[in-house]
Structures are given as C-alpha cells and as structure tokens.
Amino acid sequence: xxxxxxxxxxxxxxxxxxxxxxxxxxxxxxxxxxxxxxxxxxxxxxxxxxxxxxxxxxxxxxxxxxxxxxxxxxxxxxxxxxxxxxxxxxxxxxxxxxxxxxxxxxxxxxxxxxxxxxxxxxxxxxxxxxxxxxxxxxxxxxxxxxxxxxxxxxxxxxxxxxxxxxxxxxxxxxxxxxxxxxxxxxxxxxxxxxxxxxxxxxxxxxxxxxxxxxxxxxxxxxxxxxxxxxxxxx
Numbered sequence: 184x185x186x187x188x189x190x191x192x193x194x195x196x197x198x199x200x201x202x203x204x205x206x207x208x209x210x211x212x213x214x215x216x217x218x219x220x221x222x223x224x225x226x227x228x229x230x231x232x233x234x235x236x237x238x239x240x241x242x243x244x245x246x247x248x249x250x251x252x253x254x255x256x257x258x259x260x261x262x263x264x265x266x267x268x269x270x271x272x273x274x275x276x277x278x279x280x281x282x283x284x285x286x287x288x289x290x291x292x293x294x295x296x297x298x299x300x301x302x303x304x305x306x307x308x309x310x311x312x313x314x315x316x317x318x319x320x321x322x323x324x325x326x327x328x329x330x331x332x333x334x335x336x337x338x339x340x341x342x343x344x345x346x347x348x349x350x351x352x353x354x355x356x357x358x359x360x361x362x363x364x365x366x367x368x369x370x371x372x373x374x375x376x377x378x379x380x381x382x383x384x385x386x387x388x389x390x391x392x393x394x395x396x397x398x399x400x401x402x403x404x405x406x407x408x409x410x411x412x413x414x415x416x417x
Contacts, residue, residue: 186224187231189406190215193389194232197400200393211393212380214257216403218243222250224407229254237278237401241266248273259342259382259401261315264288276301278342278382278401281317283328290333299335303342303382306361316343322364330373337375340399341365342382351388358383358395365396 184192190213198208214237217225225236229252236251238244239260248256255275262279271292280286280302293300304325307316317325322341329338343361345354365381382399384392389400 186227186406190228190231190233193402193405196390197393200390204394204396206398210398212399214259214382214399214401215406216259216385216401217247217407218260218403220403220407222247225251225254228406233406235275237403241270244270244273267292271300272296272298274300276303276339276380278303279305279315280329281305281307281315281325283325283332286325286329286333286336290335293335299337301337301339302329303340303380304338306341306343306364319360319364326368326371326376327373330375333375337377338368340378340380340382344385345383345388345392347387351391354388355391355395358392358397362396 193213194208197211197213201208201211212235214235215228215233216237218239225247235255235257237257237259244256244258256273257276257278258270258274259278262277262285264285267288271289277289277300286302289300289302304322305316306319306322326338329336341361341364343357345357348354361383362381365378368376369378371378380399381397382401383397384400386402386405389402392400
C-alpha cells in the first residue's frame, strides 16, 4: 500500500474511534512520525493531507527542515537542554518536557527569539524505567513551577507513551490515568496553562488511546512502514 492509502486507512480508523468516544474525526489530530524516513516520503505524506509531523531527534529536524514542504513540526522525543537552541525557532510544539530545567531552557531560548513555545508535559504513568517522563504524582508541582517561572512557555497539555501490549486494551488504564490528570487542568486558572492537547497513542494503540480521550495521535509505522534502524546514528 502507498503512503497515501495508508493515511486514508488510518484516518478511517481514527474517525471510527472518535465517533465511538463521542467526538468528530477532526477533533483528533494525526501527527505523522517521520523518524528515519526521508524528506521525499515526508513530502508524499504532506501531499496526502498530513499537516503535522513529529521527529524524535533534533539532528533529524535540522537535516530535513529545508527539504520538506510547509508543515508544522513537533519534537516528540527526549530533548537535551543543550540542543533546545537548535530547534526553538523550527518546531510548533515540544511534547517531551519532563523537568523544570528543560522548561527553563526552552523559556530562555524562546525569549531570545521573541516567541512563545507551546509544550506538553510528558507523563510516565506506567513508571517504566526505560521511558522518560514524570510520574503522575509529580505533575502538579512541575506545572505550577513552569507557570510561575517560564513566561515564554505555554503548557498546552500532556503526552504519554504507554507500555507495549499485544492487546492494547490491557493498557487502557494508563491512558485513562493521564486523561484524568489532563481533565484536572483543562479549566485551570494558572498563568500560561492552556490545555488543548492530550498526546496519546501510536501505531499499535492509537484507537484505544482515542477511546480513552486522546486528541493527538503519533503514528509512524502504519503510515511509512517499518524503519531501517541500521541507518540510525549510534
């Protein structure tokens, strides 16, 4: 199947899951994850209607940025503070903020460019050691600290990566836990807290994530096929 037909199929599944959760297809944003995929493949996806792409690594954004058609870029992978400066003026949102230190660096670099950066708080609800993100119990303090100390940052919501399971229904509880946290702040009166995005769900579990309230899904393999990890930099 082509990239275009893959996207059409995913959009169909997204629409069905959104309808089951009492929403419309357009209420859920599809972000195409382009890690290790070429600018040519990315442009093909954009031609097929993709408006937002997600990259895991700063270097890939830098390598591809000028070769890709106009699109909104998202940094969805772990971000080191010393690399914020390279992408602060290129991405529309950073999904993986899990410390005040990182938020402060984003705030500093955004201020230097005279912009406001939208971020998501990455929550590791399953507390997996192999994944980044804060625990659910740490979210309140981090959100309050960023609200008070980072004037050039707006917290737009939360992101999580659930554990892999052959049956995605087995991990619904992790999505539900983050959705409950998200709802807590949806009407927050804190400064620079404007929750609009709950980034949950990838190729193998996005339908379940939508059913549990996700309104932003990050899909790569189902669009582009399996990545050639042999080409990834060590």
